[in-house]
Amino acid sequence: xxxxxxxxxxxxxxxxxxxxxxxxxxxxxxxxxxxxxxxxxxxxxxxxxxxxxxxxxxxxxxxxxxxxxxxxxxxxxxxxxxxxxxxxxxxxxxxxxxxxxxxxxxxxxxxxxxxxxxxxxxxxxxxxxxxxxxxxxxxxxxxxxxxxxxxxxxxxxxxxxxxxxxxxxxxxxxxxxxxxxxxxxxxxxxxxxxxxxxxxxxxxxxxxxxxxxxxxxxxxxxxxxxxxxxxxxxxxxxxxxxxxxxxxxxx
Amino acid sequence: xxxxxxxxxxxxxxxxxxxxxxxxxxxxxxxxxxxxxxxxxxxxxxxxxxxxxxxxxxxxxxxxxxxxxxxxxxxxxxxxxxxxxxxxxxxxxxxxxxxxxxxxxxxxxxxxxxxxxxxxxxxxxxxxxxxxxxxxxxxxxxxxxxxxxxxxxxxxxxxxxxxxxxxxxxxxxxxxxxxxxxxxxxxxxxxxxxxxxxxxxxxxxxxxxxxxxxxxxxxxxxxxxxxxxxxxxxxxxxxxxxxxxxxxxxxxxxxxxxxxxxxxxxxxxxxxxxxxxxxxxxxxxxxxxxxxxxxxxxxxxxxxxxxxxxxxxxxxxxxxxxxxxxxxxxxxxxxxxxxxxxxxxxxxxxxxxxxxxxxxxxxxxxxxxxxxxxxxxxxxxxxxxxxxxxxxxxxxxxxxxxxxxxxxxxxxxxxxxxxxxxxxxxxxxxxxxxxxxxxxxxxxxxxxxxxxxxxxxxxxxxxxxx
Numbered sequence: 001x002x003x004x005x006x007x008x009x010x011x012x013x014x015x016x017x018x019x020x021x022x023x024x025x026x027x028x029x030x031x032x033x034x035x036x037x038x039x040x041x042x043x044x045x046x047x048x049x050x051x052x053x054x055x056x057x058x059x060x061x062x063x064x065x066x067x068x069x070x071x072x073x074x075x076x077x078x079x080x081x082x083x084x085x086x087x088x089x090x091x092x093x094x095x096x097x098x099x100x101x102x103x104x105x106x107x108x109x110x111x112x113x114x115x116x117x118x119x120x121x122x123x124x125x126x127x128x129x130x131x132x133x134x135x136x137x138x139x140x141x142x143x144x145x146x147x148x149x150x151x152x153x154x155x156x157x158x159x160x161x162x163x164x165x166x167x168x169x170x171x172x173x174x175x176x177x178x179x180x181x182x183x184x185x186x187x188x189x190x191x192x193x194x195x196x197x198x199x200x201x202x203x204x205x206x207x208x209x210x211x212x213x214x215x216x217x218x219x220x221x222x223x224x225x226x227x228x229x230x231x232x233x234x235x236x237x238x239x240x241x242x243x244x245x246x247x248x249x250x251x
Numbered sequence: 252x253x254x255x256x257x258x259x260x261x262x263x264x265x266x267x268x269x270x271x272x273x274x275x276x277x278x279x280x281x282x283x284x285x286x287x288x289x290x291x292x293x294x295x296x297x298x299x300x301x302x303x304x305x306x307x308x309x310x311x312x313x314x315x316x317x318x319x320x321x322x323x324x325x326x327x328x329x330x331x332x333x334x335x336x337x338x339x340x341x342x343x344x345x346x347x348x349x350x351x352x353x354x355x356x357x358x359x360x361x362x363x364x365x366x367x368x369x370x371x372x373x374x375x376x377x378x379x380x381x382x383x384x385x386x387x388x389x390x391x392x393x394x395x396x397x398x399x400x401x402x403x404x405x406x407x408x409x410x411x412x413x414x415x416x417x418x419x420x421x422x423x424x425x426x427x428x429x430x431x432x433x434x435x436x437x438x439x440x441x442x443x444x445x446x447x448x449x450x451x452x453x454x455x456x457x458x459x460x461x462x463x464x465x466x467x468x469x470x471x472x473x474x475x476x477x478x479x480x481x482x483x484x485x486x487x488x489x490x491x492x493x494x495x496x497x498x499x500x501x502x503x504x505x506x507x508x509x510x511x512x513x514x515x516x517x518x519x520x521x522x523x524x525x526x527x528x529x530x531x532x533x534x535x536x537x538x539x540x541x542x543x544x545x546x547x548x549x550x551x552x553x554x555x556x557x558x559x560x561x562x563x564x565x566x567x568x569x570x571x572x573x574x575x576x577x578x579x580x581x582x583x584x585x586x587x588x589x590x591x592x593x594x595x596x597x598x599x600x601x602x603x604x605x606x607x608x609x610x611x612x613x614x615x616x617x618x619x620x621x622x623x624x625x626x627x628x629x630x631x632x633x634x635x636x637x638x639x640x641x642x643x644x645x646x647x648x649x650x651x652x653x654x655x656x657x658x659x660x661x662x663x664x665x666x667x668x669x670x671x672x673x674x675x676x677x678x679x680x681x682x683x684x685x686x687x688x689x690x691x692x693x694x695x696x697x698x699x700x701x702x703x704x705x706x707x708x709x710x711x712x713x714x715x716x717x
Contacts, residue, residue: 015464015472019393021625027655067403071470138619152620199625202651232654232664236647243613243644 006039007215010051012061012080013072014044017100020154022062024199025097028208029058036225038216047075053087057215063098063197066110073116076103081119088121093215094191097200101185101193102126102157111156122193123164124177124186126157139244140174140196142184148172149184149204150240151196159195161186168194173244190214203240205233257288261348277337281344292340292380295347296365301328303365303381304544307374307409308389308431310589311537312338314529315389316368318541322558323364326550331365338370343377364548371405375412386416387423387544388431389536392481392588393623406430413437421547425540426498427483433467435496445543446498448517449505452532453477453484468493480532480595481588500543502535516542523556528571531596533589570698572705576681579701584609584688585617587626594631597686604637607686608675609653610668610693611643617690621645629656636661638678642671643693668696 011026026042033040045051051059064072076084088094096104105124108116111131118125135156142149149169158178161167167177168185176184176195185194192211194200201208209225216223261284268279284291296303306316320330331350333342350363369377371391378386388409393402413422414437422438425431426446435442447453454477464473464482471490478484487494503522505514511528516539527538538559545555570581584590597605613619629652632639638661641649646666653662663678665671672687679685689697 018626020620021622024622024625024652024655027625031655065403067465071465152622154620198620198622198648202625202655203648232647232651232659236651239645239647 004219005037005216006041007033007057007212008041008043008055009058009060010056011042011044012051012059012100013046013064013068013075014062015046016068016072017062017064019065019068020063020098020152020197021199022060022097022197025060025062025095025201028199028201028205029060029212032205032208032225032228033212035228038212045080047071048079051080051083051087053083053090053092056087056092057218058211059084059087059092059094061094061096061100061104063100065099069099069103069108070116072099073103073108073118076119077117081117084119084121088189088191091190091218093211094121095211096122096191096193097197098153098155098195101195102155102159104191104193105159105186106162108157121191122186122188123162124159124193125162126159128157136175136179136195138174139240140176140184141172141241141244142169142174142176142196143172144169144207145210147206148237148241149194149196149200149207150237150244151194151198151200151203153195153197155195159186164188168192198240203233203236205230205237253288254291254294255353257284257286257291258348258351259353260284260287261345262353265345265349277333277345278339278341279345280348281341281346284344284348285341292344292347293382295351296343296381298351298361299331299363299365300361301364302384303367304548305367305369305374305377305381305383305386306389306544307369307371307386308425309371309392309586311389311533311540312368314534314537315387315540315544316366318537318559318562319387319544320366321562322541322545322550322555323366325558325561326545326554329363331363333367338368339373340376340380343367343369343381372408375408378412378416382417383420385421385423385544385547386413387540388425388434389540390425390428390481390483390588391430392586402430409434410437414439416440423540423544423547424496425483425536426496427479427485427536429464429467429473429482429486429495432496433493441547443500443543443547444496444498445500445539446495446502447479447483447505447532447535447539448498448501448503450477450485452505452535453479466491466493479536480592483536500539500546502539505532505535514538518542518546518552518555520546520552523552523559525556525560527559527562529562531592533592572701574701574704575676577676577679578684579676579687579705580684581687581689581694581697581701583691583694585690587623590627590688593688594628598631598635600684602683603635605632605635605686606638606675606679606683607632607636607688608640608642608671609649610671610687610689610697611641611645611649612690612693613645614692616692621648624649624652627652629653629658633657638663638675640665640671640675640678642666642668643690646671668693669700672697672700 030040102108104122105118109127111128137154165186165188167183261280265280333346422442426444466488469491473486476485513526640663650664
């Protein structure tokens with residue numbers, strides 16, 4: 001194996017954006033890298049910290065409540081939007097979940113009509129239709145890349161895709177981006193946004209490996225990951241599909 | 252007339268559902284009564300001669316309410332209580348109906364004190380309907396985000412309820428929880444704070460799952476001199492000077508292990524020392540909270556001491572029983588802060604290897620979203636566990652989390668509840684303890700199965716002994 005097998009992940013706002021078991025995603029990437037002999041370094045970046053795109057292979061940002069999201073939006077605009085754009089244009093792999101997904105977009109209009117500016121690394125925008133609107137809560141199954149993604153969604157905002165982004169997946173069961181157009185998440189270059197938490201990656205090992213491979217191929221063309229023993233992962237995935245789709249039928 | 256009819260109908264429903272074992276009659280009678288007479292709760296609550304106390308918060312409300320009831324009884328008063336963790340309006344209605352005479356009479360309620368455990372999100376409605384003389388807030392953790400949306404939503408409901416409180420009602424607040432303590436600023440009447448004083452009990456770093464570490468006044472990150480559990484501790488905001496209020500009722504000393512603890516509680520009236528089968532810092536909070544609430548409504552030291560000592564663990568919250576020569580401990584776990592405390596307590600036991608079974612269900616009462624298991628430090632169990640079984644409707648999600656915690660070599664998965672219990676029991680050496688850790692709905696099934704095997708009655712009968 002070539003040496004210098006190494007990935008550096010920047011975890012944005014680990015204290016403010018961590019509400020839905022998001023650390024499972026970091027644990028998953030780390031474990032699946034280290035089992036393949038890839039060194040995996042995590043740098044936590046909170047408010048006031050600088051993101052260095054040239055020293056970053058992957059970025060993760062999780063979900064938060066509205067209150068935290070407001071604190072993050074300020075710091076994002078002041079300090080992180082520019083380096084994030086630079087990272088996205090350099091094909092750094094960026095995964096943004098739930099509130100992080102909303103803030104990766106152009107803007108988020110909250111339930112009280114206030115507007116938060118996003119990082120603009122995904123061509124999406126999100127609008128919360130108001131405090132009385134139905135919250136999209138429940139298990140989700142979505143079709144992705146010839147297989148499925150499973151997770152849990154819990155969001156009041158409705159996300160719409162602009163021409164610069166394409167859907168990450170297609171909803172089989174659940175609400176997805178806006179409950180209307182059947183799309184879930186968004187992709188642009190190597191920026192991936194999704195509403196699925198749960199945690200997302202441990203139960204979706206194919207997607208986790210896809211992200212790792214994509215990140216590795218920036219430096220090692222044709223890089224391929226070895227198979228792992230994913231029996232528990234795959235059973236958990238299949239069970240989640242079964243439970244979500246069964247419940248969708250019987251309500 | 253309407254009230255009499257409502258009470259009669261509810262009493263018949265309660266009798267029938269108990270007679271035919273339909274479920275303990277804990278919520279349905281109240282639902283029936285509220286349908287017939289929407290004013291049933293304010294109507295009956297106003298007749299309680301000693302008034303009412305509400306107990307709410309994410310963790311510890313069932314145990315704390317039960318402790319308080321013991322103290323009230325030790326002080327010679329009768330209580331009306333929604334005992335079985337049935338803590339929405341209909342549960343309160345059921346309890347009031349059960350206690351009332353058939354005509355809804357004053358006589359039956361004259362000397363009674365209502366002690367109502369109230370769901371976090373039901374507080375505004377319950378406060379309006381019951382008009383309590385005192386309300387106790389334990390803590391606020393992330394729990395069932397799928398049901399409440401967000402922690403902030405609950406906190407906001409509390410602030411509004413407290414601001415609209417009757418002037419003479421006493422608030423009993425956990426000084427160590429920043430979001431609970433901040434309710435004191437909204438208070439129009441007297442406030443009593445409680446907390447842990449012995450900083451040697453705490454660590455100096457927040458757990459991963461800690462929620463409220465932001466100043467409720469200015470939004471800056473809080474600084475902790477000691478952390479007891481979750482975000483509970485000795486906190487201070489360096490930016491605006493907002494800080495933990497000085498508590499009136501405190502735990503000043505505590506020693507203990509997995510089999511119980513001895514602690515000293517300082518009341519305005521003087522100190523009490525007691526030994527209890529309860530374990531863990533979360534129970535130290537429950538004990539001091541109940542003592543503070545009792546003191547707030549004028550109960551004296553001897554009754555507080557006697558009530559706390561006479562307590563046996565509330566159903567399922569932490570119950571021990573003997574099954575087939577093994578000790579079985581059932582401990583409810585429903586959110587990361589609570590489960591982390593349970594794991595700390597279990598791993599503090601002086602044995603090398605433990606036997607455990609986790610039941611993870613995702614019904615509405617459990618919370619449909621199980622992502623919280625990724626915020627729990629199951630890594631504590633690695634290298635200290637003989638065998639662990641993952642069970643429940645989300646058995647495989649739990650199995651995956653335990654695999655990540657390094658427990659794969661000792662892991663078994665058995666989704667079906669009775670089979671999981673049976674095989675975990677068989678695998679536990681005779682004379683040893685099996686820790687059974689279920690979510691709420693799993694706890695109900697686990698308890699039924701174990702009660703049959705251990706020859707105890709169903710929970711609602713057991714819980715009625717008061």
